[in-house]
Amino acid sequence: MGVLNEISSPLSAYLSTASTFQIVGLGLATFIAASIFINVLRQVLVKNPNEPPIVFHWVPLIGSTITYGIDPYNFFFACREKYGDVFTFILLGKKTTVCLGTKGSDFILNGKLRDVNAEEVYTPLTTPVFGKDVVYDCPNAKLMEQKKFVKFGLTTSAFRSYVGLINNEVKSFFSKDNSNKKFASSSGTVNLPPVMAELTIYTASRSLQGKEVRERFDSTFADLYHYLDMGFSPINFMLPWAPLPHNRKRDYAQKKMAETYMSIVKQRREEKAEEREEDMIWNLMNCTYKDGKPIPDHEIAHMMIALLMAGQHSSSSTITWIFLRLATRPEVQDELLQEQKDILGVNEDGSIKNLAYDDLSRLPLHAQVVKETLRLHAPIHSVMRRVKQPLAVEGTPYVIPTTHTLLAAPGVTSRTPDYFPEPMLWEPHRWDESPSEKYTHLSPAHLKEGVAEETEDYGYGLVSKGAASPYLPFGAGRHRCIGEQFAYVQLQTILAILIRDMKFFNVKGKEGELVGTDYSSLFSRPLSPAVVRWERREKS
Template identity: 85%
Template structure:
């Protein structure tokens, strides 16, 4: 006891202070070692590493705040190929059309998408679909889904989407958001709700659509939060957004399972002439190549994935379309006049009914969609896991299997060599025969007549997209199969809205838009994004 009494007593405060000093010293040492390693140890056979102070975190924050600013800044310092630390992972970026081709058209034995995305997508979509299954099975699932992506299907979708848009913006609609002749509206949540209705009615059928109301927009929002960047590393974490994600996934899966169960018990099949064909009936009657029918839970999970695919990029893009149009009222007038000139006008002064075949006859409508997708691509980064060492053509670099590869097709869409004055939103740059006013903005690859390669990965012939700087839907085997549906949905919504509403920038300054939210796998406008709207006078 005498010896113990001679040991100085350490108060709780003193203990915490010592622990704090120790933590500071540890962090400082880790930072110092990390910096010295970058400065002193360089592998000439691997791409340069973007300088960063803090290990593990690396460039995660800088990249996450504004990926495009990060990519262009790194390109100036390191060239088209460089590596940065993303949540502790060495992530190698390959920019330009060659970089897009290298990654997006990589062979299965070389690069893998499933290992990167399944932690993020499986809790949202559900088990055994999309990235939670072998690539060969995913290709079969894509082929099944193409039932709803045919020209004959698109012909019916235009009328269905038109009905949903007209109802949504009607003065008599139950939600009363547009009951007056003018007002202001926060576009992102409104367009998210609208595109859930248009996507569900067209892609999934009347029965599914009738079960959707504004509460499903909230469920969808919860699912969408599951795509937060942190879930690449911590999809299992008991965070509030993950609990909401899991609740929403179960609720939506149960909704689809209930429909499937009722149909199974009814004894009907796909050949019944007494009801409307839809995607659920199609999937319920599909079998994999080995003869196994698609299990009901997989049908439900595929329906969730299909809804999100048909809604997410369209919701973001249509919002950006009207945010840009709000600064360009003259283009809104041009769009309306194009419809009058091409489609004609009824005796009461209203524009004639829009059909699928009419969409190809409305070039400015198409160009508004293309220009918006060019500047505001829904996905800013496409990742692949390296499966075996890969040599980057034209460089001394060999990418090891410890790396993730990242393609950024949106960078080429924002590069002046491909698109003069790239940050200017100008649909007329896509004019087939641009006037002198817009000729200098024409895309370089169109002026040069660059041809596209095509390939069939098991679900139909598609463009590989290797040579084009315009790839808003990706390229290769994972190119979005819903590309044509997206154009149909977006052009139809645009055409019908322009007939009834005119929008204006609340701030009254041309070109002043909200920023972009890059916190999710999908980029979107920051909310609130408010515009003023006025209902057009009818003749």
Template identity: 75%
Template sequence: MGLLNTTLSGFSSVTSTWSGICFAVATLIATILLLNIAQQLFFRNPNEPPIVFHMVPFIGSTISYGIDPYKFFFACREKYGEVFTFILLGKKTTVCLGTKGNDFILNGKLKDVNAEEIYSPLTTPVFGKDVVYDCPNSKLMEQKKFVKFGLTSSALRSHVTLISQETRQYFHRDAPHKKFASTSGTVDLPASMAELTIYTASRSLQGKEVREKFDSTFADLYHDLDMGFTPINFMLPWAPLPQNRKRDRAQKKMADTYMSIIEQRRKEGDLKSEDREEDMIWNLMNCTYKNGTPIPDREVAHMMIALLMAGQHSSSSTITWIFLRLATRPDIQDELLQEQKDVIGTNADGTVKDLTYEDLNRLPLHAQVVKETLRIHTPIHSILRAVKQPMQVEGTPYVIPTTHSLLATPGVTARSGEHFPEPLHWEPHRWDESPSDKVSHLSPKHLKAGVAEETEDYGYGLVSKGAASPYLPFGAGRHRCIGEQFAYVQLQSILATVVRDFKFYNPPGVEGVVGTDYSSLFSRPLAPAVVRWERRNEKA
């Protein structure tokens, strides 16, 4: 009996101790939450933007922002105005909306804002050392100039032919994947368009050797490398996660593969031979920095990885959205085919003649389909910058301190009714130069105002500063995407080639389009996203 009493007494003591610990922890958490709330309600700094209310420190608004950034931005704009701050994983992040906000951040001076500090931890393990954000900005501007000069009109002219060929091969009845072997069926667009865009980009930009690798080992390496773009790597790029170990192995193998291609090409001799097929690798192998140093082969390899990875996500997502949208508008699909027949002409058997680079500028509806899709489905919803010195926001009492990050989101202006009536309604004809009565009320309001764009040369040629336009799917300023022109060529070429032979429809019982997946650095359609397809009459 005494032993039992002793045991019960000990158990009661332990229980009492744990109860005390739990009470102390609960009290501490409650105190932290209350102090956090009190600080927001009673100790706001009037010289800084309002902070989006949040219960939990460090976490802040991370979850609501991550689930649907645009919903979060519009809700905050309604409550706090065009400039506000939210907590993103412990970091105060100030958002500046509208065209003025875009200009303030994207055209910020080097002494004020910095992109490298934000993105280098994420991109360097994927792209490799000494390129893009792992080098001084002046060197990056030179690298962008090299790449831009590799996208000449003559190069783009040949790209149209190569992209069209790759697209026809992919959709051919006898293609190895057998996805389109019959006259009709269904297809999961995100997966298929990811394959197609990587094939077309590698073949046109990087040459036959690289394209052939995607039929063997490159595809698996690309997938492993792509896993390095997960959001957690913004904070923990060095973490010994399985995906990061695969990322690092894939990066080395891909870089070594490019190096072997470069080495073999150098052995071939005359780099100025007129017999070779021009591509970006040849272009970079002949480039020299201002200090007289040729681009090292390892840097060429890393730039090739960056070129492939950076453009792939945007193009893959956008072409998927294009066909998802067209599946809801068979009338637009028919208009696109008729436009090609009217402009390009037909062969004796009724098929449309081969597409050329010059044709793209004569197919306005094709361009408008791409443009309208990019307006609603901008691939990158948030553009971040580190603040290097306190920045006064014009027209406000706010000064952004160096402890904050800045966030621009051009997609908000592109989805705003003040610029685009019925902004979430997908209507390519809103961009018509002479809109019909049917769609004139949807025309972009900023076009009617005749807004002129400012341009500036940051070291790689004149680019739009984007100070006035609410349509900035490729960003603005010194970090504006240099692949913009190629992206339009790639997307329009794929679109024009596919609509000749196929029509897409939503599956029975499905209306509208799928939602958006914001879990990655790049926004994309939620997968799977299945549509029905039918082959057109061969002589249509």
């Protein structure tokens, strides 16, 4: 009996523990099932006619987060077909109201400060990356002043110098003699996303921030930039403080990069060196706010981080898409090359003459390639605002309560056949000023109608309000990207220089076959790997 008691005692304990786990598991399953049942019942039975319809979802809190996150555009179009242009979905537990179409974009992007707020939405994501007291981590009035300071480096005179600097960076990067050895031969294959990301870091840092900063961009500094980029993970909208591995790297990188910029500022102050032409750091060191206070060194550093990331992110994604698209259209590559020969002329050795800033406006097809790529592949697919007071949506019975977040998706109109016939067809010639019969049917509808753009000065110069345009890759209103013109200069220059020396082909040999889009970050980008074949052009 003693032996039996010794055996039965732990056995009983085991069975008791197993029984407890079963009870807990059953209770949890019951709770989840009940939550789903109540959630579905509420959607079916409780409907507020004064609020937009809610996209049906099974699981509370999660709602439509996964479906939206996998492919936002498919989600938007599917919901639009079922619910119309205005609807609400659950995003990470938050009621998010989407307003589509040009009216929807205008309603949100041109909303008044008393009605909608961007800072409250984005600061959990951007402040740990950029740093304190800049961009969304400060009052809107201060942000407008900061934008005005930064516009120093976004003038026509600055752009004139940038074209030559970008030219040199591109030629050096793709040279056979470059130390990276990626392009040491006459042909090969390349995974475009990481290569273009690296290139645009160099071009943005050299042009926007100067030689001194560019020289700091060794492999270590590039790694820091990558760690910062990881901070834009969507989970950080909710958990920016969480001690996750990517957040630890983000915080380390932010501190190191800020220290680097502040060390440059400190050294310049100590040396009292002469001011350098078109140098953003010098400009910020000499700027003062309206109250007479100079910009603190840590704000200069944080603005430089924000400026670098703004100058690199959209360009990295877009230039990758440009060459992925061109790899499926060799004839367009030939047209681009011929356009340069015809307009810029050739030297005695057959090479095309040097490119200058004023030449960019004389190369319409180059501009159209960039514009058409941005139409289909805008870097930001969703623009959000926090509702500050109940908002009536014109033309509907809906009033958006303060518990909601608003979401604009200008890229939806860029993919709508009412504005762009055959919208998913990548065709730069749809933007031709006088399209041939082959492309007339593809012309954007709003250009045919000659709709004029409204402009307004929010404190840093006139910008488009975007009320009438279905093409808004850089947003509209007070938060419109001030680096729009720099992006076009950078993208067109990289395109023009690279197309002179290299040809790109789809490795699979199938016209139109592309990689998918990665929507896992705040900025959408091509999925990697995205491999193309390249060949150097024969010199005449």
